[in-house]
Amino acid sequence: MSLELRCHCCSDIIQLELYLACRIGFVTQDDVLFTHLTVKETLTYAALLRLPRTMTREQKKERAMDIIYELGLERCQDTMIGGSFVRGVSGGERKRVCIGNEIIINPSLLFLDEPTSGLDSTTALRIVQLLHDIAETGKTVITTIHQPSSRLFHKFDKLILLGRGSLLYFGKTAEAMPYFSSIGCNPLIAMNPAEFLLDLANGNTNDVSVPSELDDKVHMENQNLQDTNSKINLRPSAQDVHEYLVDAYEHRVAYKEKKKLLAPLPISDDMKATITSSKREWGTNWCQQYSILFCRGLKERRHDYLSWMRITQVIATSIILGLLWWHSDPTTPKGLQDQAGLLFFIAVFWGFFPVFTAIFTFPQERAMLNKERAADMYKLSAYFLARTTSDLPLDLFLPVIFMVIVYFMAGLKASAMRFFLSMLTVFLSIIAAQGLGLAIGATLLDIKKATTLASVTVMTFMLAGGFFVKRVPPFISWLRYLSFNYHTYRLLLKVQYDPVPDILMTSVPLDNGVTEVGALVAMIIGYRVLAYLSLRRVKASNG
Known part of the structure; x- marks a missing residue:
């Protein structure tokens, strides 16, 4: 199908782009998929986000199942996609899932960049036969391919041969x-x-x-x-x-x-109506986008967050701390200082851990974000809020286990109110530290650079946290107010010892804790706003 369109202004071009965006599918050479989602979950979420809002949720799920059977994926529909370190579906099945993500919207034109790359000859033939079957349904399929076998070569209807950027044959x-x-x-x-x-x-x-x-x-x-x-x-x-x-x-x-x-x-009346409508039609409204992305985020990352390795790491650390500080006695000066050291370690540990988990978020998902945003699957604000909030239930699970073990083994104040206030303080620290990691990752979008910057920042915050140096020189004293370790440590001291003994008093007296809570809340919001603006800047520069 070809269209004769004459665009007289920018609005005409925008209208054309909106029309083409929902009529064209593009399958990249690299399989950009979430590792821990199953085949069925991957295609279902794509259907929920991409299909028009005139369809019900059940109709969209039925469309996803139709694609699964059309592509012959019914046997592996409940198998995880997998990746380098996670066992999953085969290369051919993964490629069919990528194709399914695009044909689920029933595009008129389907582009594929080297769909047989890395596949054996038999699997490559199946993929090309699948594309041939799609073309026979009335779709236009255009693909680049290197070194095809003779059987693959004869599957194509038309051929474009390029050499050094020049056209050598078309027909x-x-x-x-x-x-x-x-x-x-x-x-x-x-x-x-x-x-x-x-x-x-x-x-x-x-x-x-x-x-x-x-x-x-x-x-x-x-x-x-x-x-x-x-x-x-x-x-x-x-x-x-x-x-x-x-x-x-x-x-x-x-x-x-x-x-x-x-x-x-000639252009049909339906096409003209679609092209002249400059309003972008999302498959779902903002709240539905947020809900779908939130659920997808939980399912994708629960395997990493709740892996046996991470659970073992947290439990082992908490047991070691509990044994080292076993029933410490805060009535003596040495015991009091020992407990203060434990509280500072808790503030540092649950500041360090979330930062180096969160910095990988946006660099690792950059390819997926670019791909899905290019397909207009959702708004950036819905993705960002869902991505940052879907981590919270997972982020708060392990600290609860950690605090239950350490708190009572170390002999901290056996009071329900003090325990829950300590937990709340740790939660605030985690969310603030996670915001810092998100901001660094979103700003740099490079894992090596982000890790280096995060290491320097976390070390600086730890040193300014109020435990190693209590009398900070005035010319650099402002640094401690930027440290979430500093505010967390002061709050933990306030919760455990009220009033705080002079031996533990820092250069700035403790009040009722409102200042520290306000500082952590400001960090929680500020870091996330910075991360969101950084993502918008990257999107704008790419666009």
Whole structure:
């Protein structure tokens, strides 16, 4: 299908882009999928976000199941996608899931970038046969492919051959070999047509007969080389072959093909109505986007957050702390200082842990975010809020286990009110530290750079936390107010000892704790606003 559209202003271009966005599917070379979601969950979430809001939730789920059966994925529908460190579906099944993510919206045009890359010949043939079946339903499928087998080559209806950025052939696949034969290029040995064409495109004529024009040119060049006693070259150069093929295409085929492509086709009334409507139609409203992304985030990250390795790490650390501070006695100066050291370690541990978990969030999901935002699946604000809040239930599970073990083993104040206030303080510290990690990750979007910056920042905050140095020089004393460790440590002291003993008193007296709580809340909000603005800046620069 071709459209003759004349755009007279920017609004016309925007209308055209909105129309094309919901009519075109694009499958990237790399399989951009969530590792821990199953095949069914992946396609269901895509259906919920991408299909029009005129469809009910159940209809969208039925559409996802139809795609699963259409692509032959019913046997692995409850298997995780998997990745480098997670066992999942096969490469061919993963590629079919990527195709399913795009054809779920029933696009008129489907682009694929090297869909057979990394697949064995049998699996590659299945993928190409699937694309052929999709094309037979009335869709236009365009794919790039390198080194296809002869069976794959004959599955394609039309062929575009490029060499050094220039068009060497465009037309029916079945007519490609006769065309090159007509211009004097034939394989000298039995070979895959695709290999023959790639050799020509790269100027390799070792197993290819060349036309008399090129032979004459080579003989003339060799005659000149003999006169200068230079080494004789018996084959035409790659540059000569390329120029000959480009010239032959321009004179024999290009004009007729361009005339066909430029012939306008009438636009139906439905298309005109869709194109002239400049309003962007999201598949769901903002609240539904948030809800879907929140549930998807919980399912995707629960495996990492609640892995046995992480649970074992937290439990082992809490038991070691409980044994080292076993029933510490705060009635003696040494015991009091020991407990203060424990409280500071808790503030540092639950400041360090969330930062280095959160900095990976946006760099790791950058490809997925770019892909889904390009497809207009959701608003950035809905994604950001869902992404940052879906971590909270998971982030707060392990600290509860940690505090239950450490609090009573170490002999801290056995009071329900003090215990819950201590937990609340730790929660505030975690959310603030997580915000810092999100801001660093979103600003840099590079794991190595983000890790380096986070290490320096966390170390600085720890040193300014009020335990190692109580009398900070005035010219740098402002630094402690930026440290969530400082505010968390002071709140934990306030909860455990009210009034706080002079031996533990820092240079700034403790009041009722409102200042510290306000500072942590400001960090929670401020860091997240910075992270969101950084993501918007990246999106704007990419767009």
